[in-house]
Amino acid sequence: MTGRELDDLKRVFPEHRMFDRIVAENGALVYSPESENEVRLAPLPSAKFIRELEKRAVKPLSVGRCIVATWEPHQATVLDVIKKLNLELEIIFNKGAVMVLPTGINKATGLAAALADLSLSPHNVVGIGDAENDHAFMRACGCSVAVDNALKAVKNTADIVTKGKRGPGVEELIRKLLKHDHDLGIKRRDGVAVGKANEKDAVIWPTDTVLVAGSSGIGKSTLATALAERFAERKYQFCIIDPEGDYDGLQDAIGIGDGKSTPTKEQVLNLLGQIETNVVVNLLAVRVEDRPEFAVELMPEIARLRSKTARPHWLIIDEAHHLLPNKRADMKVLISAEMPGTILITVDPGALAAEALKLVTAVIAIGPDANEIVTTVAKAAGVAGPKATKPLKDEQVLFWRPDEDPSLVTAVEPRQSLKRHSRKYAEGTLDEKGSFYFTGSEDTMKLRAQNLELFVQIAEGIDDATWEHHLRAGDYSRWFRNQIRDKKLAKEAANAEENKTLSAKESRQIILEAVRRRYTAPTSAD
Numbered sequence: 001m002t003g004r005e006l007d008d009l010k011r012v013f014p015e016h017r018m019f020d021r022i023v024a025e026n027g028a029l030v031y032s033p034e035s036e037n038e039v040r041l042a043p044l045p046s047a048k049f050i051r052e053l054e055k056r057a058v059k060p061l062s063v064g065r066c067i068v069a070t071w072e073p074h075q076a077t078v079l080d081v082i083k084k085l086n087l088e089l090e091i092i093f094n095k096g097a098v099m100v101l102p103t104g105i106n107k108a109t110g111l112a113a114a115l116a117d118l119s120l121s122p123h124n125v126v127g128i129g130d131a132e133n134d135h136a137f138m139r140a141c142g143c144s145v146a147v148d149n150a151l152k153a154v155k156n157t158a159d160i161v162t163k164g165k166r167g168p169g170v171e172e173l174i175r176k177l178l179k180h181d182h183d184l185g186i187k188r189r190d191g192v193a194v195g196k197a198n199e200k201d202a203v204i205w206p207t208d209t210v211l212v213a214g215s216s217g218i219g220k221s222t223l224a225t226a227l228a229e230r231f232a233e234r235k236y237q238f239c240i241i242d243p244e245g246d247y248d249g250l251q252d253a254i255g256i257g258d259g260k261s262t263p264t265k266e267q268v269l270n271l272l273g274q275i276e277t278n279v280v281v282n283l284l285a286v287r288v289e290d291r292p293e294f295a296v297e298l299m300p301e302i303a304r305l306r307s308k309t310a311r312p313h314w315l316i317i318d319e320a321h322h323l324l325p326n327k328r329a330d331m332k333v334l335i336s337a338e339m340p341g342t343i344l345i346t347v348d349p350g351a352l353a354a355e356a357l358k359l360v361t362a363v364i365a366i367g368p369d370a371n372e373i374v375t376t377v378a379k380a381a382g383v384a385g386p387k388a389t390k391p392l393k394d395e396q397v398l399f400w401r402p403d404e405d406p407s408l409v410t411a412v413e414p415r416q417s418l419k420r421h422s423r424k425y426a427e428g429t430l431d432e433k434g435s436f437y438f439t440g441s442e443d444t445m446k447l448r449a450q451n452l453e454l455f456v457q458i459a460e461g462i463d464d465a466t467w468e469h470h471l472r473a474g475d476y477s478r479w480f481r482n483q484i485r486d487k488k489l490a491k492e493a494a495n496a497e498e499n500k501t502l503s504a505k506e507s508r509q510i511i512l513e514a515v516r517r518r519y520t521a522p523t524s525a526d
Contacts, residue, residue, distance in 0.1 A: 001107055003094050003133055005064035006031055006038070020118060026092060026099050026133055027110030028066035030117065041113055042066040042102045049089070052081045068100040093132045095151070107137035119275055123190065123206075123236060124310040128173055129154060130166075142190060145173050159189070192230050194223075194364060194399060195409040202399040202409045206236070206313050206341040209359045213349050213373045214366030219411075220345050221246040223364065223397070224316055226414040227343070228253070232278060236313040239272060239302065243283040243291060243319040245425075250280055251416050257282035259426065259451070265298050272305060272312055279312075288322055295323035296334055306341075313341050320344040321351035331355055349376045357381065363400045364411075370398035374406060425484050426452045426519040434483045436475075440466040452484070452519045456512055464504035471497050471507055489518055 002009055003026040010016055017033040024031055028042040045068045053061055053068070056077050062069040070078065075091055075098045082089050082100075092099045092106065115122060127134075127141035130150035138144035138158065146158035147169030155161050162169035191203035204210050204227075212220050224240070225247065231238045232252035240247050248255060254271055257263035262285045271279045286294050302315065317323055324331055324344070331353035339359050346352050357380035365373035371388040378385030383402045392398060392408060400406035430450045438447040438458055447462070449455035459467065470476060474497050481490035492514040496507045 001111065001127070001129075001137060002026075003067075003069075003092075003097065003099055003107075005062065005067065005069075021114040023107065023110035023114050025064050025067040026094075026101060026105070027107040027137070028101055028105050029064070030110060030114050032117075038065070039113070039117075040065055041110060042105045045100075046085070046087060049081065049085060049087060052085065053078065056081065066101065066105070070098045072096050072098060074098055095131045099133065107133060108140045111137050111140055116275065119273060119309055119311075121235075121237065121275060121309070121311055121313070123313060126173070126177065128170060129158075190234075190236075192227060192234065192236075193412060194227070195397065195411040197399065197407040197409045202407060204343075204362055208341070208361045209339045209356075210343045210362045210364060211349060211352075211357070211360045211373075211377060212343060212345045212364045212366070214347070215369060216347050218367040220347075220366060221318060222414060223366070223411055224318065224343065224345060225250065225416070226412040227314075228278070228316065229415055230412070231314050235276065237272070237275065237311045238278050238314040238316060239268070239312040240278075240280045240316040241283065241295075241298075241318060241323060242280050243286070243288075243322050245282055245284045246318060247280045248282065253278035253280045255280040255282055257285060259284040262286055262294075265301055268298060269301055269305065272302070275311065291322045292325055292328055296330060299323075299334060314343065315339075315341060316343045316345065318345045319347075320356070321346045321348055324353040324356050326351055326353050328353070335359070349373055349380075354380055361401060363398070364409075365398040365400070367392070374398060374400050378402065425486075430483065436479045436483075438462055438466055438470065441469040452515055456515055459508060459512055467508055468504050471504075476511055486518065489514055 001023045004024060006022070006024045006029060009022070009024055016022060019033055022031040022033065023029070028040065030039045030041065031037070043066070045063055045066065050063055050068065058070050058074045058077055060070060078091060078098060078100060088103050089100050090103045092101060111122065111125070111127070115125070122140050123142040125141040126143045126145060127138045128145040128147065129138050130147050131154065132151065134154060135157065138154070143160070144158045145160045145162060146155045147162050147165055149165040150158070150161070160173070162172045164172045191205050193201040193203055195202055212223060214220055228238055228240065228250065229252070238253070240250070240253070245259065247253070254277060256267050256271065256279065262283070263281050268279060268281055271277050283291060283294065302312070305311065324335065335353060335355040339356070344352065344356060344360070349357060357377060360377055360381065363374055363377050365371070368391070370392055375385045381402055386400060386406045389398060389406055389408060395410050396408045397411045398406055399409045436449040436455055438449070439445055445466070447458050449458050474494065477490045477493035477497055480486050480493055493511050496502060496510045499507070502510070
């Protein structure tokens with residue numbers, strides 16, 4: 001990243017070929033040393049503009065592929081010429097140098113073009129500078145550094161100020177990067193709030209491995225949805241592994257797979273290759289017993305992508321005990337020594353691979369078993385668990401880091417309303433306990449509906465007596481409420497169950513139409 005013209009840079013720095021990309025001319029030119037390809041991000045300088053500057057004896061005067069440059073005190077003359085010719089140009093200063101480029105072209109725009117070419121995110125860039133022309137690109141970087149001889153204004157906006165000046169300052173930064181890599185010990189800007197505890201944010205970082213645990217239906221995926229929204233706002237790329245269809249229709253993300261089709265590894269990686277694309281990988285079509293095999297195939301590929309590009313910044317694995325179960329010997333191979341930027345969601349931490357639990361740096365425990373969850377993680381990590389906290393209120397979660405005291409946090413809420421579990425309940429396979437059974441009054445049959453599509457099909461085919469037996473017993477509304485967990489659908493069914501004036505045909509029509517409207521009709525249309 002330099003304000004110099006490319007030919008001048010090559011002259012003073014013959015080692016330039018060690019770099020993948022060079023952004024020269026203060027952001028107007030992106031150069032690939034390996035291929036020697038040049039991409040101009042601005043038009044050629046105006047010949048009329050240059051002639052007028054020469055006519056007014058502006059010296060020295062340098063003309064690059066896009067940039068025109070001189071030195072102070074010629075800025076007043078340059079500005080006068082720009083106004084006279086009505087040109088859309090702006091002056092950028094660099095410690096006495098006066099650079100002229102089209103409006104909107106700077107090191108930040110050049111950085112964005114180079115990163116897009118390399119499939120890298122600005123969140124993972126460390127930028128170092130010293131002068132006025134470095135402000136924009138340093139603000140665009142995940143970590144900004146000023147050398148000790150930098151202008152005061154540049155130092156004030158930097159995350160780190162080196163002890164060394166000029167080259168020694170750069171060498172100092174390189175040594176820090178080699179030693180610390182993703183954690184330079186700076187005041188972090190990349191945290192995402194889980195919620196508030198006594199007006200103070202509880203924060204997770206991209207270096208964290210986070211465990212979200214609690215019993216079924218208690219708000220784990222709701223919290224994950226809220227966090228995903230905040231990742232999207234901050235331009236952090238995320239990938240959600242979604243075994244149960246909880247994130248169907250999530251905004252700011254592309255979903256692949258459904259209750260009938262299994263996503264492929266190639267689909268996932270192709271989408272994640274697009275720097276601003278968030279992905280939801282729906283595994284409803286994958287049987288529970290086959291999900292670890294799916295993880296064994298996909299997760300090493302995601303790990304390779306992350307090692308190369310540091311993306312996706314966040315990997316959310318719901319029902320993590322399905323993909324990373326405790327009883328599989330190959331989990332040691334699958335789970336690396338670090339899992340930064342990973343959120344593991346489970347109903348049972350004890351069912352999760354021990355190798356994964358040992359990496360957890362933050363725990364978000366939800367529900368009445370929160371203290372027991374923290375104890376389980378502490379035991380797996382080999383650390384002393386904290387003292388039990390008082391019971392959680394409905395909107396609270398227990399937030400704990402192994403080196404800190406736990407806190408009761410009022411969790412963030414999602415802004416969007418998801419049709420939760422719609423694919424799972426419409427097309428997936430509920431377990432035996434969660435399925436609906438048409439038995440009739442004499443238990444002469446046992447027709448299992450493991451999803452809502454089958455429920456509709458069976459309900460349309462059974463006799464009126466069987467239908468009315470379950471209707472009058474309140475079985476339909478009970479199943480919708482307790483297993484499908486759709487209170488509005490349960491209420492519609494209950495109204496039909498309580499209306500003694502309805503015939504079997506009429507009540508059947510009301511309830512099945514309510515199911516179709518919420519689940520099976522939209523699913524078929526998609």
